[in-house]
Amino acid sequence: MLNHNxxxxxxxxxxVLLVGTLYALPNLYPEDPAIQVTATRGGDVQQDSxxxxxxxFEAENIPLKAIELQDGQLLxxxxxxxxxxRAREVVSRALGGNYVTALNMAATTPDWLAAIGASPMNLGxxxxxxxxxxxxxxxxxALDTQLEDLAQVFRADLRxxxxxxxxxDADTERGIVTLQFRNSEDTAAARSLIGQDRDMDISTGPVExxxxxxxxxxxVAEIREYALxxxxxxxxxxxxxxxxxxxxxxxxxxxxxxxxxxVQDTARAKEILGATATLEFRLVDDNVDLNDALAGRVxxxxxxxxxxxxxxxxxxxxxxxxxxxxxxxxxxxxEYGRPQVNISLDAQGGNMFSQATRDAIGRGxxxxxxxxxxxxxxxxxxxxxxxxxxxVINVATIQARLGRSFRITGINNPGEAHxxxxxxxxxxxxxxxxxxxxxxIGPSLGRENIELGQTAIMYGLVAVLIFMVLYYRGFGxxxxxxxxxxxVLIVGVxxxxxxxxxxxxxxxxxxxxxxxxxxxxxxxxxxxxxxLRDGRSVQQAIHHGYDKALSTIADxxxxxxxxxxxxxxxxxxxxxxxxxxxxxxxxxxMFTAIVGTRLLVNMIWGGRRVQSLPI
Amino acid sequence: MIGFNFQTxxxxxxxxxxxxxxxxxxxxxxLGLITTKGLNWGLDFTxxxxxxxxxxxxxxxxxxxxVLADEGFPDAVVQYFGSSQEVLIRIGPRDxxxxxxxxxQILSLLDQQDxxxxxxxRIEFVGPSVxxxxxxQGGLATLAALICIMIYVAFRFEWRFALGAVAALAHDVIxxxxxxxxxxxxxxxxxxxxVLAVIGYSLNDTIVVCDRIREGFLRIRESxxxxxxxxxxxxxxxxxxxxxxxxxxxxxxxxxxGGALIHGFATALLFGVVIGTYSSVYIASSTSLLLGIxxxxxxxxxxxxxxxxxxxxx
Numbered sequence: 054m055l056n057h058n059x060x061x062x063x064x065x066x067x068x069v070l071l072v073g074t075l076y077a078l079p080n081l082y083p084e085d086p087a088i089q090v091t092a093t094r095g096g097d098v099q100q101d102s103x104x105x106x107x108x109x110f111e112a113e114n115i116p117l118k119a120i121e122l123q124d125g126q127l128l129x130x131x132x133x134x135x136x137x138x139r140a141r142e143v144v145s146r147a148l149g150g151n152y153v154t155a156l157n158m159a160a161t162t163p164d165w166l167a168a169i170g171a172s173p174m175n176l177g178x179x180x181x182x183x184x185x186x187x188x189x190x191x192x193x194x195a196l197d198t199q200l201e202d203l204a205q206v207f208r209a210d211l212r213x214x215x216x217x218x219x220x221x222d223a224d225t226e227r228g229i230v231t232l233q234f235r236n237s238e239d240t241a242a243a244r245s246l247i248g249q250d251r252d253m254d255i256s257t258g259p260v261e262x263x264x265x266x267x268x269x270x271x272x273v274a275e276i277r278e279y280a281l282x283x284x285x286x287x288x289x290x291x292x293x294x295x296x297x298x299x300x301x302x303x304x305x306x307x308x309x310x311x312x313x314x315x316v317q318d319t320a321r322a323k324e325i326l327g328a329t330a331t332l333e334f335r336l337v338d339d340n341v342d343l344n345d346a347l348a349g350r351v352x353x354x355x356x357x358x359x360x361x362x363x364x365x366x367x368x369x370x371x372x373x374x375x376x377x378x379x380x381x382x383x384x385x386x387x388e389y390g391r392p393q394v395n396i397s398l399d400a401q402g403g404n405m406f407s408q409a410t411r412d413a414i415g416r417g418x419x420x421x422x423x424x425x426x427x428x429x430x431x432x433x434x435x436x437x438x439x440x441x442x443x444x445v446i447n448v449a450t451i452q453a454r455l456g457r458s459f460r461i462t463g464i465n466n467p468g469e470a471h472x473x474x475x476x477x478x479x480x481x482x483x484x485x486x487x488x489x490x491x492x493x494i495g496p497s498l499g500r501e502n503i504e505l506g507q508t509a510i511m512y513g514l515v516a517v518l519i520f521m522v523l524y525y526r527g528f529g530x531x532x533x534x535x536x537x538x539x540x541v542l543i544v545g546v547x548x549x550x551x552x553x554x555x556x557x558x559x560x561x562x563x564x565x566x567x568x569x570x571x572x573x574x575x576x577x578x579x580x581x582x583x584x585l586r587d588g589r590s591v592q593q594a595i596h597h598g599y600d601k602a603l604s605t606i607a608d609x610x611x612x613x614x615x616x617x618x619x620x621x622x623x624x625x626x627x628x629x630x631x632x633x634x635x636x637x638x639x640x641x642x643m644f645t646a647i648v649g650t651r652l653l654v655n656m657i658w659g660g661r662r663v664q665s666l667p668i
Numbered sequence: 669m670i671g672f673n674f675q676t677x678x679x680x681x682x683x684x685x686x687x688x689x690x691x692x693x694x695x696x697x698x699l700g701l702i703t704t705k706g707l708n709w710g711l712d713f714t715x716x717x718x719x720x721x722x723x724x725x726x727x728x729x730x731x732x733x734x735v736l737a738d739e740g741f742p743d744a745v746v747q748y749f750g751s752s753q754e755v756l757i758r759i760g761p762r763d764x765x766x767x768x769x770x771x772x773q774i775l776s777l778l779d780q781q782d783x784x785x786x787x788x789x790r791i792e793f794v795g796p797s798v799x800x801x802x803x804x805q806g807g808l809a810t811l812a813a814l815i816c817i818m819i820y821v822a823f824r825f826e827w828r829f830a831l832g833a834v835a836a837l838a839h840d841v842i843x844x845x846x847x848x849x850x851x852x853x854x855x856x857x858x859x860x861x862x863v864l865a866v867i868g869y870s871l872n873d874t875i876v877v878c879d880r881i882r883e884g885f886l887r888i889r890e891s892x893x894x895x896x897x898x899x900x901x902x903x904x905x906x907x908x909x910x911x912x913x914x915x916x917x918x919x920x921x922x923x924x925x926g927g928a929l930i931h932g933f934a935t936a937l938l939f940g941v942v943i944g945t946y947s948s949v950y951i952a953s954s955t956s957l958l959l960g961i962x963x964x965x966x967x968x969x970x971x972x973x974x975x976x977x978x979x980x981x982x
Contacts, residue, residue: 179929187798319791320772489795493771497722498789505927512925513918520914558858561922561930565865565937568918572872572911579907601883608824609875615816616868620861623809628861635865 054592056659058652066652069644070538073545079162079173080544085118086137087159088144089298090127090152097125102148109147115140130159156315157298174547177556177630178492180506182499183314184322187490188288190307194485195280196273197225202380203268204230205400207247216242234262277307279381283478284486285309290475291325309486319493326488332376332477334406335368337417337448343367358421360445368419368445373409378402382477384470392470393462396477403457410455420447420461422476447473506560513564514540517571525578527667531653532574535645539570542641543634553637556630566638572609573646576602578668591663599651606647610639680901680949681894681957687950688958691839698846705849710856710932713803715761715796717770721778722787726752735781736774750928754789761796806860810841813867825878826965832956833874836947840870844940854932862936869915869937870944873908874952880904881953885963893962897953912945 090106092098103122106129110117117140118130129144131137137156144154158181160173178185204223207230211218219233234240240262247253247264252272258265268276285304288311292300301312316322338355346357346367355367381397398406410418424442449461464470494502517536521529543563547553581598589597614636621632658666711718721727729746732755736744741759749756757774771791778786814834822830844863848855880900888896919941923934 189795189797320769323769488793490798491771491791491793493788493791495722495787495789497787498720502927502929505925509922509925513921516917516921517914520917524910557927557929558861558933561858561926561933562865564918564922564926565915568915569869569872569911571914572907575907575910575914576876579904579910583903605876605879608879609872612817612820612871612875613868615820616813616864616871619809619813619816620864623805624861625857628857631858631861631865635868 054590054596055661056592056595056655058655058659062648062652066649069542073538073542073641075166075169075545076171076549077541077545079160079166079171080548082161082163082173084158084173085130085161086132086134087128087130087157088137088140089155089157089159090129090144090148091155091293092125092152098122098127098152102152103127105147106144109143110140113139113143115143128157128159153293155298158315172548174544175551175554176503177554177559177627178312178314178499179494179557179627180499180503180555181314182494182496183312184316184319185490185492186311186313186322186326186488187305188284188309188311188326188486189489190280190284190309191485191487192277192280192307195276196228196268197223199268199276199380200225200228200230202399202401203266207232207266209400209404210246211243214242214246216246218243229265229267231258232264232266233258233260234264236262240264281307281309286475286478288326288486308489315496319491323488331423332379333421333423334373334375335371335419335421336373336409336413337419338367338369339416341367358419358443358445360448366419366445366448368421373418374398374402374406376477378405379477382474384467384474386467387460387462391462392464392467393460394464394470394474394477395458395460397458398456400457406459407454407456410451410453413451414453416451417448418451419445420449420473420477422446446476502557506557506563509564510540510560510567513567517567521571521574525668527657528574528578528581528654531650531657532571532578532646534653535574535642535650536567536570538649539638539642539645540567542645543637546637546641547634550633553633554630555634556627558627559630559634562631562634563638566635566642570638570642570646573602573606573643574650576606577646577650581666582668585666585668591666592659594666595654595659599647603647606643610643614639677895677899677902678905680898681954684950684954684957688954691947691951694846695839695842698842698849701846701849702842705852707845707849707855708852709799709803710854710859711758711792711794711799712857713799713806713855715794715799717759717774717794718790718792719757719759719771719774719788720749720790721755721757721775722789723753723755723782724784727755729755731781732757732778735777739777741774754928761799802857806857809860810864810867813864814838814841817867817871821875821878825882826961828956828959828961828965829878829882829952831959832952832954833871833878835955836874836944836952837867837870839947839951840866840940840944843943844936847939848932848936853935856932858930858933859936862933862940865937866940866944869941870947873911873944873948876907877901877904877948877953878956881956881961889963893957896963897957901949901953908945908949912941915941 090098090102100122103120106127107117107120110129115136116132118132120127120129122128129140131140141154141156144152148154162172200223204221207221208218211221211232216239217235218239219235221230221232223230232243234243244255244264247266248255252269254267254269256265256267257263281304285302288309289302292302292311292313297313297316299314301310303310303312311326313322341352341355343365345351346355347365351357351367354370356370358366358368360366378398378401379396380399380402382394384392384394387393422444424444447461447464449463461473464473514536518533521532521536523529525532540563543566547555577598580602581594584594584597585591617632617635617639621629621636624632727748729748733744733746736742736746736757743760745756745758747756747758748754759770759774771793775786775788775791814837817837818830818834821833841863844866845855847853848859853859877900880903881897884896884900884903885893888899891899916938919934919938922930923938926934
């Protein structure tokens with residue numbers, strides 16, 4: 054008998070090799086130091102900014118490699134990081150505060166490769182430098198606040214329903230509100246009133262005529278989810294302020310991961326992430342003439358503000374309500390299909406608002422968004438000086454006396470309503486957030502790690518290649534070809550999967566894979582040797598060797614895959630990277646060792662009568 | 669052909685009992701060490717702050733220590749990391765200071781102390797709650813891996829093999845962790861990853877051996893279980909040697925060339941691979957034998973193996 058390759062084997066191997074190589078290719082092109090400019094508030098960078106920057110770079114004698122506008126962003130490439138850093142100064146000075154300038158390493162993937170979606174591997178922060186934060190939300194505070202508010206609501210509701218009570222207290226430790234009444238009628242009436250809200254768990258208290266009310270599990274889950282979403286929104290907005298090319302804000306359970314590649318100045322990043330935003334509602338002061346105000350004649354009871362388009366508006370100095378009273382805000386459509394924002398307040402806020410709007414029907418009410426942003430200036434305490442930025446984000450006319458929930462209508466488009474709702478929520482931080490883990494890798498260490506990883510992979514590969522040739526001779530060369538292809542495939546697959554990130558432990562995983570990947574071939578070759586020793590013919594030995602080793606290889610690899618999968622499940626950042634390369638390596642090595650080498654072996658020795666094998 | 673050529677069956681199982689006794693002693697010693705001496709938990713598990721800085725020339729550790737002590741950090745651990753120009757400073761979790769900004773604080777202290785600028789290489793801060801969680805998760809992950817693997821092996825082979833395989837894996841994990849306790853090496857997340865990789869590797873070995881034993885039982889009808897096991901172990905011995913050798917080769921490269929950050933990782937794997945090779949020969953197969961593995965246990969399911977005995981190709 055002879056061992057021939059079926060057609061499918063040729064096709065599969067050639068196809069896999071081709072695709073793997075194509076997608077691995079972009080990693081060979083070095084990255085350019087670049088600057089990425091984006092307009093704040095989601096606008097586009099225009100052509101005139103590009104021309105302006107070109108002129109400035111020329112004036113400052115900074116050689117420019119390329120500059121282009123893409124998807125409303127501007128990308129300027131430079132020859133070295135020194136030029137890049139100088140250029141950033143130039144850009145900040147030239148364009149000013151309405152643009153965010155970020156340092157970036159731009160890929161130089163040629164167009165024909167980019168056209169098929171090929172791009173270099175994502176590098177983890179331990180390889181490219183940058184900051185990783187893990188942030189936890191103080192859920193207890195969020196729940197406590199809600200509980201205190203609940204007690205307030207009960208007081209107001211019971212009073213309104215003329216049910217008399219002796220006391221209502223929020224017990225934050227046990228997560229319940231206790232209500233004490235004078236007699237059983239009041240108790241029963243209160244129970245049925247509160248019971249109308251299905252989100253409340255009501256039980257009879259230990260003392261006579263008392264009730265204990267807790268929030269239902271669904272309600273608690275809702276509050277937690279809301280606090281989480283709110284914080285993610287806020288962080289996303291703020292991260293854009295930091296000026297990072299590819300920031301990652303990701304949810305991990307009830308925590309938030311923030312990754313800022315390339316950021317060195319962690320102090321500034323923390324300031325920005327921790328900056329507080331707040332919100333104020335104020336009445337528009339109609340008694341002041343706008344022209345007078347612009348000329349500087351503003352009465353002491355009023356203040357001049359600007360909206361985001363720079364239009365002036367005079368507001369009363371007295372604040373109707375602050376943002377911490379807001380418990381929720383979302384955008385929707387009114388009965389005529391026009392966009393609107395629904396806002397709900399806590400009990401006290403509802404009372405205050407109702408007082409403040411009683412005599413103000415028909416007047417304008419402005420929403421002022423206040424943010425504290427760190428500036429370039431450093432204060433005496435070593436921290437950046439915070440600048441208070443106030444901006445009118447909406448002016449609405451009060452249609453009726455407003456209470457605990459109201460809505461803002463007359464918004465131009467759904468997008469704007471959505472943004473307003475986001476900002477309202479951001480201004481009313483429900484649960485404070487804190488950094489519980491930080492990992493910062495300096496750029497020099499990142500570069501060193503890449504070099505270390507590369508050297509380790511290279512030496513490891515060479516050592517195994519030499520060993521295999523010495524031990525198996527001709528068949529060793531075949532195993533070596535499989536090993537090299539395996540490495541290319543790992544890189545190709547890593548580049549193809551968008552979520553896969555190469556980390557230092559990941560590179561260690563590749564080294565380990567190099568050592569372990571030959572195992573499948575060793576199993577096969579040892580089988581072939583055995584078959585030969587047992588007196589089988591060359592062709593039978595090849596056939597049996599591959600066949601018998603197959604199930605062993607599959608079993609051995611599946612179990613390793615299980616271990617890698619579990620590692621992936623529990624690991625964080627770098628460890629996940631290790632698990633990913635290990636898993637990919639297992640799959641690709643099985644392919645190259647079983648299908649790939651068999652193709653070669655059959656091509657070389659399978660098609661003719663040979664008396665012995667170089668094994 | 670060069671290489672190992674084991675023509676005659678080696679009587680591995682002659683040493684079955686001494687090997688089991690030796691392993692038992694080592695396991696008890698490791699567990700004793702882990703419970704009494706404990707592990708040198710890394711930052712990932714204890715929480716705290718680690719700062720790695722680079723100097724232009726050799727760093728003066730005692731000067732750094734005294735500066736830190738003067739500024740209220742007498743408990744800071746200061747040591748070289750990788751080379752004498754890189755310094756690692758470790759500060760345990762503390763309640764009295766703002767941990768989040770500790771890194772920057774230390775960095776500016778060192779900057780003032782030294783004429784040249786100090787290069788920030790790495791700052792890591794882990795909150796104490798995160799560390800405790802990771803410890804728990806790490807332990808659970810290892811357990812989950814062992815259980816999943818046991819189920820798979822029981823499903824694919826037989827429960828005696830499954831118990832044997834898991835006994836071998838637990839043996840490897842306990843001895844590797846024991847070594848870290850004995851030498852006082854830092855046990856961090858990368859080491860945990862290495863331990864799980866050891867599980868994967870050792871298992872690989874064990875499966876190959878089990879597979880061969882199963883095949884041996886089906887092929888050699890007249891032999892006793894011990895003879896079959898010996899025969900199978902001899903059959904896989906050269907493969908075991910070569911794979912261990914190539915793996916150890918690359919691990920040596922990682923150990924010497926991989927840098928300080930993955931030193932622990934390489935150490936754990938190197939030790940684990942050696943132990944794992946031993947355990948798949950002695951622990952896995954001896955345990956299966958002691959549990960009374962026999963030819964009948966393996967007969968019913970593997971139909972495809974039966975067909976191969978008839979040698980249709982001759």
